[in-house]
Amino acid sequence: MKEQILQYLMLHADGYVSGAELATELQVSRNTIWKTIQQLKDAGYQIESQHRVGYRYRGGNVLNATTIKQGLQTDIAVQVFNTIDSTNKFAKNLAVTAPTKPVAIIANEQTAGYGRQGRAYYSPADDGLYLSLLLPMHDERLNSGLLTTGVATAVADTLAKLYHVQPQIKWVNDVIVNQHKVVGIMTEGIADLESGTLSHVIIGIGLNLTNVEFPTELSQKVGSLGLADVDRNQLATQLLNALLTLVTTYQTATFMARYRELSLVIGQEVTLSRYGTEISGRVTDIADDGALILNTKDGAQSFTSGEITKVNILNGEYHG
Template sequence: MAHFMNNTQKVLELLSNSTNYLSGEKIASEVGISRTAVWKIVKNLQDLGYPIKSKMHSGYYYKDNNKLNEFIIKKNLPTDLKNIAFELHDSLNSTNIRAKEISASQVDSQPLIIISDQQTGGYGRYGRSFSSPKTTGIYMSILLKTQSKELNPGLLTTATALAVARTIEKNLGVATQIKWVNDVLVNQKKVVGILTEAVSDIESGSINQVIIGIGINYLSDISLFPPEIQERVGTLREYVEQSHLSRNYFIAQLLGEFFALYSDYQSGDFIDEYKEKSYLIGKKVTIIQGEQRVSGIVADIDKKGRLVLQDGTILYSGEVTKVRLV
C-alpha cells in the first residue's frame, strides 16, 4: 500500500527514530518547515498522547511508552521486514474485518499488518465475542498473499501460536503452554487467542489471501473482562510491568518470530517444539466438531498440526471443551 507521509508523520518518524534530543531547528530543516510549525506539530502530538518530552535548549525527545507507534515498531523489526506495510487505528470493530475489507481491493503482495488500540466487535472462533479493552491489549491482523495453492490453516495457526509463545518466553521470561489449536496459556489461563481466516477469490474459488488475527492480553486488567470468562482468562501484565516492554517493541519481536516460521511453515518442522509446549498431550480431552463430540487421550500432534488420539482418531480441527488428567 502506498504510504503518503504528511509533515506530522515526518516529525513523528524523526523523533521516533532518534536516540537523543532533537532540536526544533534540526527537525525544521529536515522536514522543510518553520520552527513554529514544528512546535505546533509536537504540541498536537503530545495532546494525542505521544510521549514527547520538551527540554529548553535541547529540543524534543521521544520516550517509548504504550502508545502504538508504527515507526517504533518498524525500528525494532529485523532488517528483512522493514518494508512491511502497517495500518494503525485507535478503534476498530475488528482488525480481521478490516483486513477482509482491504483484501477485496488489495492487489499489493506485501504483507499488511493492521493493529488497533481497541476493538468494539472483536471475535474469536465460531463468532464468539473477544473482549478487547483499549490501551492494554495487542489486537492485530496479518493479511498475506498465500504462498501456494496448498493452504493448511490449522498448520498456520499452530505456527502462529508457537511464534507468540516464543516471543513471550524470550522477552518476558515466563513459561507458556499451547492448547491445541489456537490458545496460548500462562499459568493454565488463556492470554492469547488466534483466529486464521482464508479469503477466497470469488471467480476462481481458490484461496488467494489469508488473515491471521492475534489477540493478546498484554497489560489487561482481568476485572474489565466479562464476569463469565474471568476464571479462564489470564494476562501478561505482571511480567510486562517487570520487564518494562512497550507494546510496540513486543509487536516487532512477535512479527520477527512469525515471519521466521511462516517462510517454511508448510514443512511442519516446528511441530516438535510446539509439542513440547502442548497443554494436551497425555491428557483426556473432549472435542466438539460441529455436531460431533469426540473423547479420548491425546497421543500426539502430527506434522500437519493435527491432533492424534490414542485410539488412532485424527482431528484436523475442533474445539477442546474438557481437559482432564488421566
C-alpha cells in the same frame, strides 16, 4: 543511522547492547553512536543508558506505526488504530483492494473483536494488543494445520523471550499462561471467486497483557500476562518479525517438536467438540501436520479440526 540503531536495540531489547557492539555492527565510531542515541532520546524514544554496560530500548505503551516499522526485518505496510471494530474485519475489507505485500493492522481497542464461531473477543483499550496480518498468497497452497500450529508456537516463544513466562498451547492455538488463556489466535482465508483459490490469508491475534479484571463469564478461563509495564510497539515488532519469518518456512514443519514441548494436552484426557459431536479420549501425540492424535473408546483417531472444550489434568490446575 537512527533507524539502524533503533532497529538493533529493539531486536536485542531483552538486554543491554554496548556502544562498542553497536559501533562494530554499524561500522561507525562510538561517539557517533552516543550522539545518535541522544537524538533518539530527544525524539521521545525511551532508551536506558548505563555506564560501562550499554544501552537498552525501553520503548513505550502508546502504539506507533513508525516505531513498529523501524524494527521490522521485512518491508510491509503497518496501520495503527486507537479504536477499531475488528482488525480481522478491516483486513477482510482491505483484501478486496488486492494488496501485493503484507499489511499489519494493529489496534489499541476492538469494539467488535471476534474469535472462533463468531464469539465475541474481549478487547479493552490500553490492556492488550490486537493484531491482524494480511498475507497475499501469490498462488501458494495453504497448509492450514501447519500454519495455525506454527503461529501459536511463534507467539508463545515470543512471549517467553520478552517476558520470561512459561506459556503452554492448548490444541490447536490457544496460548495458556498460569492456567488461563492469554492469547487468542484465528486464521481466515479470503477466496478469489474467479479462480476458486485463496487470494489472501489473515492471521488474527489478540493478547491480554495488563488486564486485571474480566467479565464474569470469562474470568474462570481467561487471564492476562499481568504485566505492570509493557512496550506494545516492541511486542508488535517482535511478533510480526516472528510471523513473517514463519510464513516463509512453516510448510517444513520444523517447529513441530517445539509445539509438542509447549503442548498442554499431550498425555491428558480431553473432550473434543467437532461438528456438534463431543469425542473424549486421551491425547497421545500431535502429528507432524498438526493433527490431534486421540486415543478414544473406538481406538486411535486423528483429527485436523475441532475445538478442545475440556481438559482434565490430574497433575495441574487447568480445567478449561
